[in-house]
Amino acid sequence: MAKVTIRDVADRAGVSTATVSRALSGAKRVSAAVEDQVRRAVQELGYSGNGIASALRRSRTDTVGMIVPSIVNPFFTSLVESVEHALQDEGRQLFLCSSRSDPQLEEQRLRSLVARQVDGIVISPVHGTGSTAAISWAAGELPLVQVDRYVTGVDSDWVGVDDDEALRLVVGHLSGRGVRTAAFISSRLTSSSTELRVAGFQSHTARLGIAVAPGALLLGEYSIDWGRTAMQRLLAAGPLPDAVVCADDLIALGVLQACSTAGVAVPEDVLVTGFDDIPFAALSDPPLTTVRQPQAAIATEAVRLLSQAFREPPHEPARLALAPSLVVRASTGG
Amino acid sequence: MAKVTIRDVADRAGVSTATVSRALSGAKRVSAAVEDQVRRAVQELGYSGNGIASALRRSRTDTVGMIVPSIVNPFFTSLVESVEHALQDEGRQLFLCSSRSDPQLEEQRLRSLVARQVDGIVISPVHGTGSTAAISWAAGELPLVQVDRYVTGVDSDWVGVDDDEALRLVVGHLSGRGVRTAAFISSRLTSSSTELRVAGFQSHTARLGIAVAPGALLLGEYSIDWGRTAMQRLLAAGPLPDAVVCADDLIALGVLQACSTAGVAVPEDVLVTGFDDIPFAALSDPPLTTVRQPQAAIATEAVRLLSQAFREPPHEPARLALAPSLVVRASTGG
DNA sequence: AGGTTCTGGGTAATCGATTACCCGCCGATG
């Protein structure tokens, strides 16, 4: 329990702290005999080092921070897992925080990460404009890459999915199924991807002559609950559209549940699509047609951009919109 | 970008670093005039402090680390979210790591957290015995509480669910539905809860005269995939049992999927139960009967025990097995 | 043999904030 420091190890091994540090980090050659002494002393004392002190001196922590809007959304947890994997290969650790879709909490997390001197940050911003100030500031302090969503006017890398292409795929598919009217359920939060998905929905439905009734654009949040209530509203409002397009899978799952309890058959009475392809999208009743995000690729690219920023600070911000793919399941007719 | 330190602030405000520190932390009274000077200087320079240096000196970080076996398992993410909430109220932050069900990675995470001087650790151990050494060591270094699962022989608090009671509920319910034969699908990893669930399954089926065929105890991992393959094996092996009891919801969802693709009707041909009550358990086809864990209470208690350990180090390890509840849905006949 | 380079290892400065200790000043008290 008594803290054992490098000094204790040095004393026990009969060398200086400098030598202990060198023996352990390999920063400079050390004779085999001394190295052995040190290792023995470390063992005997149970020395484990003080990462804080080390970080202070070296001013790096070999840790990157990641901030996501929600930790219970499977899309983000998949992304987090992929990022962690990618970092692992570089010998870095991940420090994960949730902003719980709250810009204030997000700012606090950012400050905390910067204060803790993480080497870099991967963030999926909460809000398209409300997050700008904090992210701008953080991006000025250390390497930062945005994933999935981005805020405008910040000089930083971004990697995500091509939202317009995604909605082109979805709407095209629905059109091929004979859909003539559609509704869209999304989140109120004006994040970049939310906006792009709404815009994509509107432009592609217009292009293909699919009608979107006024009031058929429902904005709430990315959650099962919202999907359920939004669908209930649609059901109450009057004639159903041919298809309900959802901005993420959680919403879509809520929609399916609402349909099921209301006795509305999917896909017979209405087609439903999601977005993300979370693991549970294949298990719903009926299984969900959805857009698969290339989340592993997003994670890999994000980490690559970060490492690049570590090596060569000044560079042109990259914007990588990776291609999504459509996964057709029973909710649009199989 | 240039790092601005407390010294810069002190110079700009025309005071000493000690005064700046006091003005900002409120550790000692400072005249209003000086405080104002300091605040202004902080603003102008964009000073944000160096958490590392502060942590080194104060030897605390106001951060607790949490390690879970999987970050893509909704049960754990719910737990994490609850813990984060509870910590928030105390002004502490959460540093989340995933051990990916790998004892070696788990040990590495533990070392890293200790080296980073988190104030305490919340951990759900990977393995009943393989995790013991590392956790023992960590528990000797700082306050540590185990959640959900625990390793034996470690002098630390634990809070989780009453697994035996949970299986009493499940098996009792199935018995009431007329079940005479049952199978159990669980994880191979010998964690405490896994073992207790198997043991509970066996004792309660025996007590109620429910037959468990040899080979009807399938051990793999906590995942949808394993649930699916395990069920496929059961289907291939011969006559179906009346019920399939699963050690967690992910397994159960896999089981349902396997049944669906094999054309086996649930609950007509076989009853299926899960464990955890993750949000998706209500959305499957059919909705899943499962055991609800009191995860919010588990989180609250864990944080309470941790804070208690911060204040008064030496205390008798607590073991809190909270009561679960049964959520009956269509997968057992609704 | 004398000079040069290498090598292993020690000394002490350093990272940036906190805080123990000290000091001068002011009002209050006997």
Added chain:
DNA sequence: CATCGGCGGGTAATCGATTACCCAGAACCT
């Protein structure tokens, strides 16, 4: 009027590891 206590604020030690700089001896050249 001398003394005391408190208060605001400064000086410098401290946290623990890393590393710039230095040195002695060995090895290596002409």
